Amino acid sequence: MKIGVVTFPGTLDDRDAARAVRYAGGEAVSLWHDDADLKGVDAVILPGGFSYGDYLRCGAISRFSPVMEPLIAAAQGGMPLLGICNGFQVLAEAHLLPGALTRNHELHFLCRDQKLTIEKTDTAWTSSFSKGQEILIPLKNGEGAYMCDDQTLAMLEGEGRIIARYVGENPNGSRNLIAGITNERGNIVGLMPHPEHAIDSLTGPSADGIGFFTSVLKAMVK
Amino acid sequence: MAKIVVDVMLKPEILDPQGKAVAAALPRLGFSFATDVRQGKRFEITIDGEPTAAQLAEVETAAEKLLSNPVIENFTVRVEK
Numbered sequence: 001m002k003i004g005v006v007t008f009p010g011t012l013d014d015r016d017a018a019r020a021v022r023y024a025g026g027e028a029v030s031l032w033h034d035d036a037d038l039k040g041v042d043a044v045i046l047p048g049g050f051s052y053g054d055y056l057r058c059g060a061i062s063r064f065s066p067v068m069e070p071l072i073a074a075a076q077g078g079m080p081l082l083g084i085c086n087g088f089q090v091l092a093e094a095h096l097l098p099g100a101l102t103r104n105h106e107l108h109f110l111c112r113d114q115k116l117t118i119e120k121t122d123t124a125w126t127s128s129f130s131k132g133q134e135i136l137i138p139l140k141n142g143e144g145a146y147m148c149d150d151q152t153l154a155m156l157e158g159e160g161r162i163i164a165r166y167v168g169e170n171p172n173g174s175r176n177l178i179a180g181i182t183n184e185r186g187n188i189v190g191l192m193p194h195p196e197h198a199i200d201s202l203t204g205p206s207a208d209g210i211g212f213f214t215s216v217l218k219a220m221v222k
Numbered sequence: 223m224a225k226i227v228v229d230v231m232l233k234p235e236i237l238d239p240q241g242k243a244v245a246a247a248l249p250r251l252g253f254s255f256a257t258d259v260r261q262g263k264r265f266e267i268t269i270d271g272e273p274t275a276a277q278l279a280e281v282e283t284a285a286e287k288l289l290s291n292p293v294i295e296n297f298t299v300r301v302e303k
Contacts, residue, residue, distance in 0.1 A: 060291065093291065100291055100294045102237070105237060105239055106239070107239045147236055
């Protein structure tokens, strides 16, 4: 099972994402933002970082990178696609997921271990978890406040498309404590916190994050 | 040569933490005039000659696609003399 990890100029977490794929038992394939070539991968991860220095808006310029054209087409056709942090911002800018990620309400860049509850387990990226399971993974961003209009929020809640919520105090001002959402089909997931940094308790706060990567490998076998 | 100005502002219902921080800093400097501050972006686009209606329509499209995010922002386009 080949999982592509895209590197944009300014991407930081591509190596950890590739490592998480290998830990889960998959083959990680590097994809380059400037090549409109998915190299035959079965799924793709848009990792975290500061692509294009967050110029204009986070993810706004990366969204028009050459690699995005085949990627958007493949994801619309059902290929699993996970956007973590900056990757989530790219998915929102590409309108593959509704809403937008905006400046944290207290303006601080947050970097801490964050508890989440997994709320939806029938997606390509969350089937290894149980519904209501609490996990602990790092949260590190300056623009992680999930915003959308009331109608979109009601739609996400009504259709059960919120995959994870923050536990406890709202860390960044996200509406309804939203940490991650999915599309209607459940193949595209955007998540603000970083599961790829929590795959081994030696190097992360837990090994809870590995579930996202084992989930997609299971989804592809099916 | 003409200059087309695109102003991008967060929609009124979207929280603007940067504007709030600026509003909170003003009284610390002794300025008491502001009841609210909103912060936005301004793009100055230079073109050859006077802009045609077709060019302005293109700028509108570019502002919608790239310069702003319609989910959270509004924009205005004007020609600066």
